[in-house]
Amino acid sequence: MNRELNNDEIDYLLLHLSHQAPNIKILFNQHVIYTNHSTCNDTKKIIFTCSSYPVNTVHLEPIDQLPVLFPVSNDLTRWYTLTNNGTLIFHHDILKSAFYILSGWDEAHSTDADEHGRFPHTSSLLYQLDWLGKPLVNYYFEIILNGIKEYLVFHKTHLDERKPFNPFACFISHDVDRIWYHHPREAYWRFKQLLGIDVCLIPRKKMFNECLNDLKYFWRYKSKDPWWTMDYLVKTSRANGMKNTFYLLDQSQDKQGSRYAFSNPHIQKWSKNLTSPLAEVDIHAPYATIDKPDSLKETIDHFKAAFGRHPIGVRHHFLRFRYPDTYLLHESLGLKYDASFGFAGKPGFRNGYCLPFMPYDHKANKIINLWVIPLNAMEVTFLNYEKSGWKYFSDSINTMVDETMKFGGVFSLLWHNCRFDEKSFPGITDFYSKTIKSIHQKGAKGILGSEIASHMDSLTSGF
Numbered sequence: 153m154n155r156e157l158n159n160d161e162i163d164y165l166l167l168h169l170s171h172q173a174p175n176i177k178i179l180f181n182q183h184v185i186y187t188n189h190s191t192c193n194d195t196k197k198i199i200f201t202c203s204s205y206p207v208n209t210v211h212l213e214p215i216d217q218l219p220v221l222f223p224v225s226n227d228l229t230r231w232y233t234l235t236n237n238g239t240l241i242f243h244h245d246i247l248k249s250a251f252y253i254l255s256g257w258d259e260a261h262s263t264d265a266d267e268h269g270r271f272p273h274t275s276s277l278l279y280q281l282d283w284l285g286k287p288l289v290n291y292y293f294e295i296i297l298n299g300i301k302e303y304l305v306f307h308k309t310h311l312d313e314r315k316p317f318n319p320f321a322c323f324i325s326h327d328v329d330r331i332w333y334h335h336p337r338e339a340y341w342r343f344k345q346l347l348g349i350d351v352c353l354i355p356r357k358k359m360f361n362e363c364l365n366d367l368k369y370f371w372r373y374k375s376k377d378p379w380w381t382m383d384y385l386v387k388t389s390r391a392n393g394m395k396n397t398f399y400l401l402d403q404s405q406d407k408q409g410s411r412y413a414f415s416n417p418h419i420q421k422w423s424k425n426l427t428s429p430l431a432e433v434d435i436h437a438p439y440a441t442i443d444k445p446d447s448l449k450e451t452i453d454h455f456k457a458a459f460g461r462h463p464i465g466v467r468h469h470f471l472r473f474r475y476p477d478t479y480l481l482h483e484s485l486g487l488k489y490d491a492s493f494g495f496a497g498k499p500g501f502r503n504g505y506c507l508p509f510m511p512y513d514h515k516a517n518k519i520i521n522l523w524v525i526p527l528n529a530m531e532v533t534f535l536n537y538e539k540s541g542w543k544y545f546s547d548s549i550n551t552m553v554d555e556t557m558k559f560g561g562v563f564s565l566l567w568h569n570c571r572f573d574e575k576s577f578p579g580i581t582d583f584y585s586k587t588i589k590s591i592h593q594k595g596a597k598g599i600l601g602s603e604i605a606s607h608m609d610s611l612t613s614g615f
């Protein structure tokens with residue numbers, strides 16, 4: 153990005169700043185100049201110095217512990233100065249820094265992809281800066297607003313502020329990829345492993361017991377399926393002030409498809425008993441969507457036929473999407489929000505922001521009309537990718553929750569319904585319920601995906 157921000161990009165930032173400071177746009181119009189000259193006039197006395205240079209990847213000392221992505225002045229000790237005559241000068245291009253990270257510039261301009269076609273966390277600038285664990289954009293916004301507040305106090309006025317989610321919210325969701333451990337296809341696969349036709353993924357003795365359990369289940373000696381945990385998830389949330397959003401994956405012929413259809417009678421009966429507004433169902437987009445956009449349209453049609461309404465939000469199976477192309481697709485299909493924006497291999501704040509945001513189409517230079525709820529953590533990351541143990545898992549969630557609380561944001565946790573396997577992960581059920589409880593004790597309010605989208609609409613109305 154070897155140019156300064158244009159007016160549309162500044163507007164994009166103001167839209168997001170307005171969720172904390174509702175009158176920020178009026179204030180910018182009246183008081184702010186974005187310029188490469190340190191000049192001001194009588195009325196416009198807030199100067200944001202601009203940079204037309206690319207992002208700075210050479211190590212520089214941070215200011216207030218924040219990386220200086222677009223340095224302008226030689227003064228690397230402070231972000232801004234309020235002069236004796238009441239002029240506020242930002243010494244480095246902090247607006248461009250915030251825009252660059254928030255709008256996903258590096259991701260949108262990268263061709264890096266992992267084996268599933270996803271942008272890998274190792275290619276992200278925030279990962280390279282060791283800033284995935286904290287919401288950098290919220291910290292940039294804090295500096296901007298602090299400077300403006302000092303300026304307004306000098307001029308004997310003040311800035312109206314609010315916490316977007318007061319005190320903060322916790323969004324718990326579940327991707328329902330599978331509903332029956334003892335499904336004939338799952339059992340067939342296990343028997344193939346036991347007989348050596350497929351690679352056996354666990355010790356053969358264990359596999360023998362699993363196959364025995366399959367047989368018992370089919371002969372009705374054992375009727376409770378370990379993957380049908382949705383009632384447990386709802387019950388645990390109720391006991392801890394949380395809500396549940398379930399993303400259902402429709403049956404498809406591809407290898408990554410589910411083993412049930414939206415119209416499945418068990419799913420229909422269960423979903424009808426969910427109590428609004430404590431739980432809801434929406435769509436889990438098929439694996440193929442990234443290459444075959446029509447498959448999402450088909451999924452929406454199936455959802456409408458089975459549930460009698462248009463879906464509101466979506467999460468992509470395997471978190472497999474492309475920024476911003478997939479979001480343009482969501483916008484065109486009338487979806488209100490996406491909940492896929494997280495790295496499968498690493499927990500954190502993918503675009504340095506702990507609040508829902510609107511994606512940006514850099515090519516068309518426009519905001520995409522969709523809310524993206526960043527995904528901070530999912531159990532698979534800790535159990536399968538990082539394999540880092542309960543303590544790291546718990547510390548990592550605690551840190552992110554504390555950071556989210558600081559800014560009145562939304563902490564998003566994904567936990568698959570099929571991940572309560574005590575044999576592979578002893579203590580996992582207890583760990584889950586304690587995690588939910590501790591987030592609630594910190595003051596989080598449970599919220600549904602659809603409620604987040606509506607709340608963001610209301611915060612944005614009038615902008």
Ligand SMILES: [Zn+2]
Pocket residue numbers: 327328329401436468469470
């Ligand atoms: Zn999935």
